Amino acid sequence: MAVCAGAVSLRAEGTNLLPQPAKVSPGQGRLAITDTFRVALAGYVEPRLRAATQRLIRRLAKQTGIPLKEGIERDRSQAALVIHCDRAGERVQTIKEDESYKLEVTADQARLTAPTPVGVLRGMETFLQLVDLDTQGFGVAAVEIDDHPRFPWRGLLIDASRHWMPVPVIKRNLDAMAAVKLNVLHLHLTDDQGFRVESKRLPKLHGMGSDGFYYTQADIRDVLSYARERGIRVVPEFEMPGHAGSWFVGYPELASAPGPYVVERPWGVFDAAMDPTKEGLYALLDVFIGEMAALFPDEYFHIGGDEVNGKQWDRSPRIQAFLRRHSMKGNHDLQAYFNRRLLAIVQKHGKRMVGWDEILHPELPKNIVVQSWRGQKSLAEAARQGYRGILSYGYYLDHIQTASFHYGVDAMEGETADLTEEQKSRILGGEACMWSEYVTPENIDSRIWPRAAAIAERLWSPQEVRDVESMYRRLEATSRSLEGLGLTHRSSYQPMLERLTGTDDAAPLKVLANLLEPVKFYQRWETHPYTSFTPLNRLVDATRPESDAARQFAGLVQNLGANKEKIRKQLALWRDNQAELIPVMQRSALLQEAIPLAEDVSALATAGLEALEYIEAGKPVPQTWVDSQLTLLGRAAKPRAELLIMIVPSIRKLVEAAQAGK
Amino acid sequence: MAVCAGAVSLRAEGTNLLPQPAKVSPGQGRLAITDTFRVALAGYVEPRLRAATQRLIRRLAKQTGIPLKEGIERDRSQAALVIHCDRAGERVQTIKEDESYKLEVTADQARLTAPTPVGVLRGMETFLQLVDLDTQGFGVAAVEIDDHPRFPWRGLLIDASRHWMPVPVIKRNLDAMAAVKLNVLHLHLTDDQGFRVESKRLPKLHGMGSDGFYYTQADIRDVLSYARERGIRVVPEFEMPGHAGSWFVGYPELASAPGPYVVERPWGVFDAAMDPTKEGLYALLDVFIGEMAALFPDEYFHIGGDEVNGKQWDRSPRIQAFLRRHSMKGNHDLQAYFNRRLLAIVQKHGKRMVGWDEILHPELPKNIVVQSWRGQKSLAEAARQGYRGILSYGYYLDHIQTASFHYGVDAMEGETADLTEEQKSRILGGEACMWSEYVTPENIDSRIWPRAAAIAERLWSPQEVRDVESMYRRLEATSRSLEGLGLTHRSSYQPMLERLTGTDDAAPLKVLANLLEPVKFYQRWETHPYTSFTPLNRLVDATRPESDAARQFAGLVQNLGANKEKIRKQLALWRDNQAELIPVMQRSALLQEAIPLAEDVSALATAGLEALEYIEAGKPVPQTWVDSQLTLLGRAAKPRAELLIMIVPSIRKLVEAAQAGK
Secondary structure (H helix, E strand, C coil), X not given: CCCCHHHHHHHHHHCCCCCCCCEEEEEEEEEECCCCCCEEEEECCCHHHHHHHHHHHHHHHHHHCCCCCCCCECCHHHCCEEEEXXXXXXXXXXXXXXXXXXXXXXXXXXXXXXXXXXXXXXXXXXHHHHCEEECCEEEEEEEEEXXXXXXXXXXXXXXXXXXXXXXXXXXHHHHHHHHCCCCEEEEECEECCEECECCCCCCHHHHHHCCCCCECHHHHHHHHHHHXXXXXXXXXXXXXXXXXXXXXXXXXXXXXXXXXXXXXXXXCCCCCCECCCCHHHHHHHHXXXXXXXXXXXXXEEEEECCCCCCHHHHHXXXXXXXXXXXXXXXXXXXXXXXXXXXXXXXXXCCCEEEEEHHHCCCCCCCCCEEEECCCHHHHHHHHHHCCEEXXXXXXXXXXXXXXXXXXXXXXXXXXXXXXCHHHHXXXXXXXXXXXXXXXXXXXXXXXXXXXXXXXXXHHHCCCCCCCHHHHHHHHHHHHHHHHHCCCCCCCCHHHHHHHHHCCCCCHHHHHHHCXXXXXXXXXXXXXXXXXXXXXXXXXXXXCCCCCHHHHHHHHHHHCHHHHHHHHHHHHHHHHHHHHHHHHHHHHCCCCHHHHHHHHHHHHHHHHHHHHHHHHHHCCCCCHHHHHHHHHHHHXXXXXXXXXXECCHHHHHHHHHHHHHCC | CXXXXXXXXXXXXXXXXXXXXXXXXXXXEEEECCCCCCEEEEECCCHHHHHHHHHHHHHHHHHHCXXXXXXXXXXXXXXXXXXXXXXXXXXXXXCCCCCCXXXXXXXXXXXXXXXXXXXXXXXXXXXXXXXXXXXXXXXXXXXXXXXXXXCCEEEEEEECCCCCCCHHHHHXXXXXXXXXXXXXXXEEEEECCEECECCCCCCHHHHHHCCCCCECHHHHHHHHHHHHHCCCEEEEEEEECCCCHHHHHHCHHHECCCCCCCCCCECCCCCCCECCCCHHXXXXXXXXXXXXXXXXXXXXXXXXXXXXXXXXXXXXXXXXXXXXXXXXXXXXXHHHHHHHHHHHHHHHCCCEEEEEHHHCCCCCCCCCEEEECCCHHHHHHHHHHCCEEEECCCCEXXXXXXXXXXXXXXXXXXXXXXXXXXXXXXXXXXXXXXXCCCCCCCCHHHHHCCHHHXXXXXXXXXXXXXXXXXXXXXXXXXXXXXXXXXXXXXXXXXXHHHHHHCCCCCHHHHHHHCCEEECCCCHHHHHCCCECCCCCCCHHHHCCCXXXXXXXXXXHHHCHHHHHHHHHHHHHHHHHHHHHHHHHHHHCCCCHHHHHHHHHHHHHHHHHHHHHHHHHHCCCCCHHHHHHHHHHHHHHCCCECXXXXXXXXXXXXXXXXXXXXX
């Protein structure tokens, strides 16, 4: 994990590499990318490498607009890029797969070497990120990169249960994951709102629990192969014993109360839970897990295990009797009993068990893995007890926090920082989580990307890589290149805004939307009675998770003295936007709820302009003016239409600066 | 073809219908589109109608953002849209297929009736175009529409030979064609630069003539079925006896000179032509045409036939002897001989022959169809002689002309206007042509759409529908909805501009590019030695065919008195854009050629601002100022970097207004 400090800082300024490699040393000269660009393969070769090489050439052709020959070059001396792979990778990729690679670029040739095909895949992404355009044309500046990941488990969870996510959504997200060197796709396949995988052995599971929206086994194999081609493991999650309502539509006998059960439409935590006291449950799970263990080759098998509210258990005399009979102290013991039984089945089918925090219980053996949504403390406790863990706390993309927030969460900080080296080695990495209550295939990309790339850097790059400004600069370039890969996080914005206006001219609405962010954490759920049928076509659904415009404006206000003219120009634009915008909003049924936000943005801009005038004039500010601005700021800081105005803190600073007379 | 004049004009202002229906009568009230929207099918039902209904529901869900149930409603009283189809359509769609439909929308229900499934498909597109958003939500204003096409042949030619166009490009363009009621996809499958269809009987054709880029027969069947589902015929074109170089790579014995032949890389007209004197040629064509006639079900079969330069024939003693032996006057007679032989083969395999203007010859029977790239005169002559014809003159999309230019070209104007009714009936319609020398899959959509939609209206709507302003307004809405269907004509612009700058910030470049258009007709070919390997990644390739910004500015200048403030603001923006733009251009190898354009746009804006000042001041303008502006205007009107600055005429008007003192 040696970092060549000077080199890294040059990279941070000069290139768009994300995640930042472990070691980067700039060289002399530049390799030109022209229509003679060819790739040769040396050492170990397999179909996966050939396919990856073809994809690399296609992407490079798209990136540069230069038509390139797709065949693999046999004469290494003629190749601009020579790839050398030492040996085959694991038959089924595990956390032990060697992902390291070396990339040397000189003015004559680039050479990518790696022990395994997965290392080659990682290095290819680095190579593509290095290509840029200068006065001479496309090329790659000479460099030597020696790279490997910090953590072996770098995941993205996609919840396909709350909103159905068809295969193309999964595939394009696999492309993006590979681009930022994430290596685990965690598919949350079952929950109260849908059972999303075909079971040939127990067809009532998907047949009655999915409304017809599920992955066939052929779909799953297609996704698995697509993922493996990109060096990505796929870990399936089947929620048990809670969040399991969709199991019970077809098999009510598994539940702790008689039913009948339906596919749930609202979000939240439901009472329905499997009945751990029934032997028939384990017999059925043995069949199902056996089938799924054969379908999904990964060694890990996620059983969920979170948020069992215990109400069905408390109300069942049969279960209460069982507790007493086995001297269990409560539901946590009962869940531990269930988990022990489940673990035996999972292990019987050759898998290691993963579950959320709640599965932790002294009675469970040390070979399970805990995924922590509760935080580093929970992770540290598990590691001390000998369990392995992965962090998801701080990486919930559906909480709509900033990239810098996620970037600041490190699995080895806080409670985990004090662990011994051995205990630390039990922390395998982390996973970004895209829970899908408030996303559809239309806007899910915009909730995952580019923010998940900041998490990807946290998990891949050395711990000391943490310059937020550099991250944002590189994130912007990453965001652009992900769109080129087929992601829709940028391109979906404009059509969603146009739909809201019912016209082509979404420009004034965009000025407003650029300053907004959706409310955070679980606030949407607290505001509105959402179900899976609720249209996600409002301004909050189009608005991006992070306002770049507000962040940039905050940067200007930070250095008020130097930026007065820019600030004034910006504020005038925001103030005047209202005149065009309000009539558009009045005509649209969908935009009326957001009119107060538009009005307040204009008022905030006016407040900022007035504050600037007071500052310039150097005169004392009337208290009545201050009071009315504080009223405005107080109102504008509150969520409306499930949206927040993100320039409020900057305007407050301007008002305070005026008040302080500077 | 009765037009309810008052109604049409209301439509032109109030709705986004394009092409405009034959008859539109507005009603009272509005049908709301909510999450209870369901569709029922009555009368004749077939799988094509069910699939189309499902697509309609999905598109409506996407258009509104409202999740809709996809199943077909059995209870008609519960359906918001009831579709009634009288009978099955033709087994293989022909020019006689009835495409008419009636659509009645009331506040309670919409009712779409049509004699055939193809009519239903046309009506569905109309229904989707009617959906809009108002203060109450999504809905359709009550209306009665009675519609049918003006011409039975409304086509789009896509050239897949010069640049390879993969199946997804074809499919998304079929979607767009269906949306604007075009009904013929003309696939230009062979030319000197590539033989793009698999022949199982003569595998050296695609095997040696395509660089590996061709449609397999499975691809073709996939495209045919996709097209039929959308009520679109597919007419294949195999160029003979010229433009046939790619045939000769595998089969040099077919040519009029020994060869060997290669796939051609440059554009243009080549000497290589089939040798009509060889009996072996006809034997081979019999095999090939037999195979293709079975693959493509359409009754028409296009044999090309244009631009035979005759040089190989002139140089061949064997051919010259043949001419003398048969008392032929020259190459045109020889081509007619070839065409007669070819026609016999085409007819033997059950097809009608179509060819370009050049195939017209008194010796050919009247059952061939002439596609005219030469104009209405040529079309009129053919019709007078008894031939049927379709117009492509004036519809060449690769000539990069305006939508209004294409819109103004009518198959029944000029020489054709004087034909008798019987002769007129021989004019079947027209085809927009997308020759692909200067397009790739990345920017082809932007060259076809939205301009082809203006041609679609010309071919579908009554002749008297010709309000250009209304067309542009509706074209804008159509353009937006085509993007929603998956076309990339808008979304490809930004990434191409970003690639040119090598950064994320393409905003200043966009300001410039919005004022430019690529050069017209064949000027690119005259400027630059293009081949199929030439990168199409320059500013000219990103720039859109028609500058909306320049057209809108011209509108402002037209009414100078009322718009001075707007004009001044716009000009100041253009003048000042240079400061940010030039450094960006200097850093990019690809943009340096366009720096003079950026400088001139700024100078033109300054000239315009100065002209305004003179006009305001009401003072005589110094001749030296006028002279220097005229020099600038002269220079700025010339193409550079294969681009034109489209605001030159408007600036000239301002300068002239200043000179005239008003």
